[in-house]
Amino acid sequence: MHDNQKKLQERIISAAQASLEEKQYVSPIDILLRLGWLAPTHLDEWRKGKIRCLEQVLNANLKKISFAMECFRAWAKEKALKPSITEYIARTRERRNLQFSVSGHPTIEQHYRTHYISPVLSENKQKKLQEKLNKSPDLIVYRIVSDSQCNACKKELHKGSLLFMQAEEPLCIACAGLDDGFEYLPAGDSTLTRRVKKASTTCAVVVEFSRSRKRYERQGLLVEKEALQKVQQELSIDDTMRDF
Numbered sequence: 280m281h282d283n284q285k286k287l288q289e290r291i292i293s294a295a296q297a298s299l300e301e302k303q304y305v306s307p308i309d310i311l312l313r314l315g316w317l318a319p320t321h322l323d324e325w326r327k328g329k330i331r332c333l334e335q336v337l338n339a340n341l342k343k344i345s346f347a348m349e350c351f352r353a354w355a356k357e358k359a360l361k362p363s364i365t366e367y368i369a370r371t372r373e374r375r376n377l378q379f380s381v382s383g384h385p386t387i388e389q390h391y392r393t394h395y396i397s398p399v400l401s402e403n404k405q406k407k408l409q410e411k412l413n414k415s416p417d418l419i420v421y422r423i424v425s426d427s428q429c430n431a432c433k434k435e436l437h438k439g440s441l442l443f444m445q446a447e448e449p450l451c452i453a454c455a456g457l458d459d460g461f462e463y464l465p466a467g468d469s470t471l472t473r474r475v476k477k478a479s480t481t482c483a484v485v486v487e488f489s490r491s492r493k494r495y496e497r498q499g500l501l502v503e504k505e506a507l508q509k510v511q512q513e514l515s516i517d518d519t520m521r522d523f
């Protein structure tokens with residue numbers, strides 16, 4: 280091994296160890312971020328489906344990246360960490376799988392999607408962590424505070440309308456496919472919200488920009504009508520049972 284490679288190997292191992300200590304698991308993305316090869320803004324854009332593959336925006340050449348990933352896997356094996364393949368799904372309406380590598384080769388993709396979990400965690404905690412990592416990200420729908428227009432059907436969207444951002448494109452919820460079969464559930468009833476969220480395959484968080492607080496605030500959820508009805512029914516049965 281060259282001196283340069285040795286130095287890089289040391290950096291990778293210390294990045295991996297730091298992530299593992301912090302979160303009890305470590306992923307290739309953690310390493311790329313810690314090495315400074317991946318900018319958090321690029322990661323965010325990739326997750327939103329704006330970038331074709333992650334390697335395209337990494338600040339290192341493919342040879343170096345593949346060497347780094349090899350070192351990382353060897354380290355994880357040596358530490359007897361538990362590999363866990365995680366899904367990476369784009370935060371877009373079609374929920375496609377995100378691509379990491381330029382080539383898209385299945386083995387390389389699988390390497391990137393493999394997280395390594397600390398064997399120190401109990402079986403139950405490992406399972407919970409795996410479930411959490413595999414959960415698809417929520418879609419975000421904006422309740423707009425100024426007028427806009429749908430890029431697909433050109434409908435005018437007035438203040439207070441719902442808007443979905445598909446990559447850079449503003450879409451009305453009909454064009455985003457979040458209209459038919461969906462219902463708006465305002466925040467407030469936490470039990471209902473939690474259960475519907477679990478029952479609804481697709482679900483979007485509705486946020487609105489607060490000018491005074493200068494941040495987006497959660498207003499409620501767009502959930503599948505069927506899931507909402509099912510949960511409401513279950514909850515009313517629970518209530519009836521309680522009366523007896």
Ligand SMILES: [Zn+2]
Binds near residue numbers: 429430434452453454
């Ligand atoms: Zn539209």
